[in-house]
Amino acid sequence: MSDLRDAGDAWVTAEDGGRYWGRFGAAGLLAYDRDRDAILLQHRVTWSDHGDTWGIPGGARHERESAIDAAIRESQEEAGVPDDAVTPRLTHVLDRGGWTYTTLVADVATQFEPEITDPESHALAWVPLDEVDRLPLHPAFAHSWTLLRPLLGRTPVVVVDSANVVGSVPDGWWRDRHAAAIRLRDRIDAFVATGSGIRAGFFGLPDTVVPGLVDAFPEWIMVVEGVARGIGDTERVTVVDAEGLGDDEIVAEVERLAAANAAITVVTSDAELKARVLAAGAATTRGATKLLKRLPEVPGGAAQQ
Known part of the structure; x- marks a missing residue:
């Protein structure tokens, strides 16, 4: 046998x-x-x-x-x-x-x-x-x-300043901001679909605080403004349309999430917004490049935007 x-x-x-x-x-x-x-x-x-x-x-x-x-x-x-x-x-x-x-x-x-x-x-x-x-x-x-x-119960969340992230790469995004926002949303969705985590330190939960903590699997929120609005959610990415300034909407999202005890990271390279979201309850901020390095490419590149 x-x-x-x-x-x-x-x-x-x-x-x-x-x-x-x-x-x-x-x-x-x-x-x-x-x-x-x-x-x-x-x-x-x-x-x-x-x-x-x-x-x-x-x-x-x-x-x-x-x-x-x-x-x-x-x-x-x-x-x-x-x-x-x-x-x-x-x-x-x-x-x-x-x-x-x-x-x-x-x-x-x-x-x-x-x-x-x-x-x-x-x-x-x-x-x-x-x-x-x-x-x-x-x-x-x-x-x-x-x-x-x-x-437990501290859901890791990434809030993405889409205008700042899209605008950080000179790939022709200004010709079609709406399509550029869709591309960023779809790249985030494709990353989440791989099942890959992000190092817990990305969320202000470093190994020095909790020895042995490795990866986090966050919820993703992307805030869009202006002509980029209306692109809609995907299964894995929630898209929030800013009625006014995108920065104000991002701060409001952080305040809402902080009240729910989330571990929040805001992705933006805007120094003023970084200060505002930290005051509103974000655990940490990360620059646009740190996010973009993790995201896979998807069909429909800059030439199609």
Whole structure:
């Protein structure tokens, strides 16, 4: 009879001398339900590593499997998490030297009830945030929890000053500002579609504040003004039409998002606007070039604008 176990299902000894499960590392899902103000936890079976403790659904990564894919797969295998039920927000990596555990922090997009779908759980439960510390936690999760709890519900958001970003490259945008705005929107949409994150420091959440914090998966808002208005949203980019000055609309968006406790980055190279949005509650600002370097090209270049 053949061995059906994945090649990643093996113990490894890391540089810190500890033995950890997962030849290619491991990953788990920290799912946060805003409406319940609770996270999904797993009561681990007695025979497991640190049995009878509570932690998040997770396990060994497969070879060449991304940490995010592993976290989602393991949560589906262990807790019956439905497809598209969560929205990735942040990744946090615990590095033991030669072995890593990646926690995917995600918001619940569609409420669901977990189901025990394999023999690794005594129970699964939505645990209110204020009650998590009362449980006997898996030691590694307990360490990560102290770092990650303050970030739950702080949605990373990028607000793009489209006029400033479009105007930063002399590619003929002035011949058709409307088409130039569409092109920028579509480049952002194409970037988000790749599933790539942006380093958490882009959002004023540097590794020095939360050790091990790696990537963020933000919401994207693009503010357009004048003749560029009316281009509409995409599935992944929200477009806001400024009734007056674009700068004033951007400040208003930042104030709205700050009231919702978002981690806001404004992309603009305008020094005056940078000062205004920081005063309005943005965590940080980034110049147009930093964004443009990350965006893929899409059909319809400057010559077509």
